[in-house]
Amino acid sequence: MHRIVPAITSLHQHLDSLVREPAVYRPAACPHCGLGRLWGHGCYGRKADRRPGASVSLNPIPIPRFFCQGCRQTCSRLPECIAPRRWYDWALQQVVLLLLLGGGSLHQCSVLSGLDRRTIRRWWTWLCGRTDAFGMFLRARFPELGRAVDLRGFWQGCLQAMPLSQAMAWLDRDGAAVP
Numbered sequence: 001m002h003r004i005v006p007a008i009t010s011l012h013q014h015l016d017s018l019v020r021e022p023a024v025y026r027p028a029a030c031p032h033c034g035l036g037r038l039w040g041h042g043c044y045g046r047k048a049d050r051r052p053g054a055s056v057s058l059n060p061i062p063i064p065r066f067f068c069q070g071c072r073q074t075c076s077r078l079p080e081c082i083a084p085r086r087w088y089d090w091a092l093q094q095v096v097l098l099l100l101l102g103g104g105s106l107h108q109c110s111v112l113s114g115l116d117r118r119t120i121r122r123w124w125t126w127l128c129g130r131t132d133a134f135g136m137f138l139r140a141r142f143p144e145l146g147r148a149v150d151l152r153g154f155w156q157g158c159l160q161a162m163p164l165s166q167a168m169a170w171l172d173r174d175g176a177a178v179p
């Protein structure tokens with residue numbers, strides 16, 4: 001929760017923001033104890049650059065960490081484009097999920113994306129399992145999403161209105177556990 005820094009939608013933008021406006025990453029409060037006194041605590045490297053065919057890898061991607069003076073725990077902040085606890089980024093997950101929402105089979109999605117079918121099934125199971133909870137948060141913030149009658153309609157409408165990364169950033173901000 002409050003782990004995602006919104007509106008940083010590419011790795012290049014993230015690298016630029018870390019240099020130009022590092023303050024945007026600093027959390028307002030500690031996610032563990034709620035205190036508002038966090039110190040910058042360096043960065044750790046993450047292999048987040050999985051762009052197919054990129055000639056130069058940007059890895060390791062620095063992820064800023066913060067240290068809480070109250071509870072002495074650390075926390076980190078991810079740019080919107082990187083999915084917490086996922087190997088692949090939101091953009092690729094969105095492509096695959098839209099194919100499935102449009103009626104594509106696991107096999108078709110696997111052939112088109114080059115991803116393992118089990119990975120795709122896991123994402124689909126995740127989306128279906130979290131739709132009630134995520135839908136509640138997203139409808140509260142975006143009432144126009146309330147018109148959809150079923151899961152497919154809801155996510156198709158949502159992903160037409162905003163990218164998956166942005167929906168996840170809102171969910172993270174509003175207190176839902178993402179992913």
Ligand SMILES: [Zn+2]
Nearest residue numbers: 030033068071
């Ligand atoms: Zn704390």
